[in-house]
Amino acid sequence: MRHYGKFYIDGAWVDPIESRPFELVNPATEEVYATVALGSPADVDRAVAAARRVFPSFSEMTKAERIELLETIIGVYQKREDDIMAALTEEMGAPVSLRAQVGAGLASMKQAVTSLRDYEFEVQEGINIIRHEPIGVAGLITPWNWPVQLACNKLSSAFAAGCPVVLKPSEFTPVSSLLLAEVADEAGVPAGAFNLVNGDGPGVGNAISAHEDIDVVSFTGSTRAGVLVAAAAAPSVKRVAQELGGKSANIILPDADLKAAADYNVKRGYSNSGQSCHSPTRILVQEDHLEEVLGYLADAVATLKVGDPNDPETTHGPVVNRAQYERIQGYIQSAIDEGARLVCGGPGRPEGLDKGFYIQPTIFSVTTENTIANEEIFGMVTSVITYKTVEEAIAIANDTSYGLGGYVFGKDRERALDVCRKIRAGRVFYDGAAANTAAPMGGYKKSGNGREMGAYGMEEYLEVKAIIGF
Numbered sequence: 001m002r003h004y005g006k007f008y009i010d011g012a013w014v015d016p017i018e019s020r021p022f023e024l025v026n027p028a029t030e031e032v033y034a035t036v037a038l039g040s041p042a043d044v045d046r047a048v049a050a051a052r053r054v055f056p057s058f059s060e061m062t063k064a065e066r067i068e069l070l071e072t073i074i075g076v077y078q079k080r081e082d083d084i085m086a087a088l089t090e091e092m093g094a095p096v097s098l099r100a101q102v103g104a105g106l107a108s109m110k111q112a113v114t115s116l117r118d119y120e121f122e123v124q125e126g127i128n129i130i131r132h133e134p135i136g137v138a139g140l141i142t143p144w145n146w147p148v149q150l151a152c153n154k155l156s157s158a159f160a161a162g163c164p165v166v167l168k169p170s171e172f173t174p175v176s177s178l179l180l181a182e183v184a185d186e187a188g189v190p191a192g193a194f195n196l197v198n199g200d201g202p203g204v205g206n207a208i209s210a211h212e213d214i215d216v217v218s219f220t221g222s223t224r225a226g227v228l229v230a231a232a233a234a235p236s237v238k239r240v241a242q243e244l245g246g247k248s249a250n251i252i253l254p255d256a257d258l259k260a261a262a263d264y265n266v267k268r269g270y271s272n273s274g275q276s277c278h279s280p281t282r283i284l285v286q287e288d289h290l291e292e293v294l295g296y297l298a299d300a301v302a303t304l305k306v307g308d309p310n311d312p313e314t315t316h317g318p319v320v321n322r323a324q325y326e327r328i329q330g331y332i333q334s335a336i337d338e339g340a341r342l343v344c345g346g347p348g349r350p351e352g353l354d355k356g357f358y359i360q361p362t363i364f365s366v367t368t369e370n371t372i373a374n375e376e377i378f379g380m381v382t383s384v385i386t387y388k389t390v391e392e393a394i395a396i397a398n399d400t401s402y403g404l405g406g407y408v409f410g411k412d413r414e415r416a417l418d419v420c421r422k423i424r425a426g427r428v429f430y431d432g433a434a435a436n437t438a439a440p441m442g443g444y445k446k447s448g449n450g451r452e453m454g455a456y457g458m459e460e461y462l463e464v465k466a467i468i469g470f
Contacts, residue, residue, distance in 0.1 A: 002034035004174065007043060007198060008181035010050035011191025017042040022171055022200075027093040027318040027357045028309050036174045039199045041207035044166065047195035048213045051137040051164035054192030059134040059162040063116060066160055070113050073159075073187040077106060077152075080183055084148055087175040092144055093317035093357070095309040098272065105152035108453065111437035112156035115455045119160075121462075129467040134162035135239065136215030138461055139208035141201075141229065142177070143221045144170035144320050145275040145378075151177055153452055154218045155194070161461035164193040166214065168205055172320055174198045201225060209233045209240075216241065216461060220277075222376075223402075223446045241450030241460045243277065243442055245376045246404030249397035250280035251419060253390065253410030256431075258289055261409035262296035264432040265382065268407075270304065270361055273316050274380035275324075277447075278405035278427065278435075282373060284393045287386040294365060294384060298344045301361045306350045318357040319379055325357035328379035332362055335372045335381075341365040343384070368396060376402070390415075394422045403444025405429070426451070 003021070006013040018040035023032045061069070077084075081102045088094040094101045121132045138158040142150045147169055158165045169177035177196060184194040197204050205225075209217050209232035216239040219229045223244040233240045250269075252261045262283075269279045285293045309317035319325055332347050345362025361380040366373045373383045387393040397406060406423035408430050410416035420428040426442040429435070440456035442448055450460050 004036040008196040009047045026090055027320055030355050036198055039197045039204050043197045044204055044207040047166045047197050048211055050192035050195055051166055052213050054164050054190055058164050058193050067113055074109050076183045076187045084176055084179050089309045091173045091175050092320045093309045095314045095317045097312055104149035107437050108153035109156040111454055112160045115458055116160040119455055129470050131465040132462040133465055135461050135463045138163045138165045139214040139217040140165050140167045141205050141219045142169050144173040147173040148176050150220050151180055157457040158461045160458045163461045166195045168197055168199055168208055171200050206232050212236050242448035244448040245402055246277040246447050247376050247400045247402045248278055248280050248405035249282040249284055250407035251284045251393045251397055254286045255411045256409035258293050259296045262293050263300050266300035269382055270380045273319050275378055280407045281382055283384045284387050284396055290386050294343050297363050301344050304361055306358055328359055331372050331377045335364050338370050340370050398424050401446045404447035
């Protein structure tokens with residue numbers, strides 16, 4: 001059995017100071033395929049010291065030098081895409097057909113180059129010079145649902161700003177990030193600028209969050225874990241940028257193309273087996289259109305193929321681990337127990353699958369009182385809710401502790417734009433628009449603070465200085 005026992009610190013593969021083994025389970029087979037070493041606060045100290053040593057020189061790299069470094073990383077990454085995709089399929093069950101897992105990471109890095117090329121780090125405003133300077137050492141904590149894309153996004157934004165990093169990937173998906181360390185090494189990233197320490201949240205994650213020599217923590221994960229990160233970071237008064245949970249609503253306006261809206265919701269909402277913070281998990285439909293929309297949704301779900309992620313015909317693989325599988329099953333059962341109307345799917349695995357953490361794509365017609373209409377599930381479970389007026393739909397959409405994403409479908413663009421403006425969320429998509437890396441990503445309320453992607457993402461790693469009198 002494979003064992004991933006090394007960390008990447010100060011430009012070299014090193015043994016942990018303290019570690020314990022953690023079993024990696026293939027979610028499609030439920031079998032252990034490898035173990036990984038989980039580190040300790042002592043390993044974090046060593047990584048942070050390396051990053052701190054290189055900061056003076058790394059932060060002084062010119063814009064042209066940073067662009068050259070990022071473009072070199074991109075070139076090496078492209079050569080390793082197949083290896084990275086294979087790791088993602090094994091560690092999280094991403095279907096080989098879901099190349100977006102790899103492509104999104106590439107797009108994030110290319111966007112960082114574009115944003116860096118256009119960014120002015122020093123501007124004259126009257127008698128003041130306003131400078132944007134690297135904040136220092138960045139701690140990056142990434143989740144298991146989009147492990148490569150989010151690591152690439154944070155890493156490239158930090159490098160564009162001139163900040164060395166210490167990365168802790170999820171303990172459930174460490175192999176793909178170890179491959180990113182190989183990419184950084186081959187690309188010639190200066191020793192100490194990229195450091196990777198594997199570990200869990202209470203050990204390594206907490207040590208990164210609390211570390212006095214880390215100047216900013218960028219965290220993506222659950223709201224519960226985000227609260228713990230913020231609490232650990234508070235005594236050091238460091239900046240904390242967080243992208244957390246979501247319960248996004250898709251408002252289908254009365255004049256919308258109902259079939260297009262339903263088809264999009266299934267495609268977007270169930271992408272990555274529903275393991276995306278922005279998933280439109282609540283569909284709000286005018287009450288007269290409920291049955292028609294439910295029919296379109298059921299038809300769209302029937303076209304999906306859930307199964308072996310190594311099969312090119314598979315559209316949706318398993319969820320990441322047993323805990324997530326059981327959690328989702330619990331939500332499905334709660335909806336049934338509460339009297340929600342089951343449209344398709346339901347408890348248990350899809351027919352023909354007797355092992356693996358597979359979820360049936362499931363749709364319920366619910367009220368706003370149902371548990372699944374309010375809590376983040378992180379699986380292929382959609383709640384359809386009716387409204388009488390557009391004003392009521394907006395109120396329902398905003399009646400949540402989250403505010404990460406929103407969706408609006410409607411043929412009257414001005415009316416739809418007005419609805420988009422009234423949704424309290426960081427990103428709102430109109431009529432099936434595709435996500436793009438130039439648009440800042442982040443949330444309102446308990447969906448986090450700060451932004452990722454593009455210039456806004458880079459600015460999370462920059463401090464603002466005013467030089468007065470010039």
